[in-house]
Amino acid sequence: MKHGKKYVESSKLIEKAKLYDPIEALDTAVKTATAKFDETVEVHVRLGVDSRHADQQVRGAVVLPNGTGKTVKVAVFAKGDDAKAAEAAGAEIVGAEDLVAKIQGEGFMDFDVAIAAPNMMGLVGRLGKVLGPRGLMPSPKAGTVTPDVAKAVTEAKAGKIEYRLDKTNIIHCPIGKASFGAQKLNENFATLLEAIVKAKPAVSKGQYIRSCVVATTMGPGIRINPSKVVASQEQ
Numbered sequence: 001m002k003h004g005k006k007y008v009e010s011s012k013l014i015e016k017a018k019l020y021d022p023i024e025a026l027d028t029a030v031k032t033a034t035a036k037f038d039e040t041v042e043v044h045v046r047l048g049v050d051s052r053h054a055d056q057q058v059r060g061a062v063v064l065p066n067g068t069g070k071t072v073k074v075a076v077f078a079k080g081d082d083a084k085a086a087e088a089a090g091a092e093i094v095g096a097e098d099l100v101a102k103i104q105g106e107g108f109m110d111f112d113v114a115i116a117a118p119n120m121m122g123l124v125g126r127l128g129k130v131l132g133p134r135g136l137m138p139s140p141k142a143g144t145v146t147p148d149v150a151k152a153v154t155e156a157k158a159g160k161i162e163y164r165l166d167k168t169n170i171i172h173c174p175i176g177k178a179s180f181g182a183q184k185l186n187e188n189f190a191t192l193l194e195a196i197v198k199a200k201p202a203v204s205k206g207q208y209i210r211s212c213v214v215a216t217t218m219g220p221g222i223r224i225n226p227s228k229v230v231a232s233q234e235q
Contacts, residue, residue, distance in 0.1 A: 008036045011220045019225035022189055025214050026182045032219035033178035038069070038218040039180055041185055045171045045196060046211040049204050056203060058171065059164045061142045062195040064188040067159030069177035074156050075099065075111035077120040077138070082149050086115070089153035095122060103127055109134070114158045115144045135162070164198060173195060178216055189214070193229050 010032035020028065026041070033039040049056040075093035076086035083094045093099065093111055095143075100123055102108040114131060116124045116138040124138060131137040138144040142162045146152050163171050175188040193212075200208050212224040 011221050025222045025224045026185045029214050033216040035218045038176045039101045040174045043173050044213045048207045048210050051165045056201045058199050062163045064159040064185040073111045074113045077116040078123050082117045085150040089150040091153045115152045
């Protein structure tokens with residue numbers, strides 16, 4: 001696979017055989033961000049579990065202390081007082097049957113997060129095939145099906161992200177922008193990894209975090225020492 005000149009130059013900053021400490025990896029990642037836009041920094045964590053088994057699923061949500069650097073557009077499925085609370089909290093899109101119809105009939109998808117009051121899930125369930133593949137289906141585990149829709153909207157705006165194991169047993173998550181700098185990115189990284197470690201399934205045996213890589217949108221991957229990640233969460 002051929003890479004551009006900037007990628008090749010960025011790769012020279014990285015020792016491929018080295019397993020970096022988190023803060024050093026993130027500092028290096030920031031240095032590899034040479035695009036004209038503010039690149040997102042992502043974390044990719046391979047876990048020692050099998051996502052094919054229900055008792056080995058790893059999923060949840062966490063509010064990053066420094067946010068994600070992204071402006072999030074929130075849609076809320078709610079009626080009455082819940083709808084008013086969602087609007088007051090800053091939700092851009094609020095609706096019930098009308099919103100479901102707009103998504104089904106018009107293919108409306110102009111939002112980044114979907115939140116639902118529990119009494120709306122009978123309605124929202126119809127959108128499973130539309131929202132599910134896009135990772136937008138409201139879920140109790142992610143805190144996006146909740147009686148406190150206002151709090152959920154506030155958290156989404158503040159930088160709440162969902163982490164979820166994919167079919168290859170890897171979690172992919174953004175932890176901010178390169179412009180944040182290594183220190184703020186490290187605070188976000190530590191918060192995410194703490195949540196992932198706490199979510200370890202009881203049946204998981206052996207090494208839980210098999211590998212951890214950070215990379216910017218256009219940059220090369222930088223490997224983090226898994227033992228340093230786990231040790232930092234156990235202190």
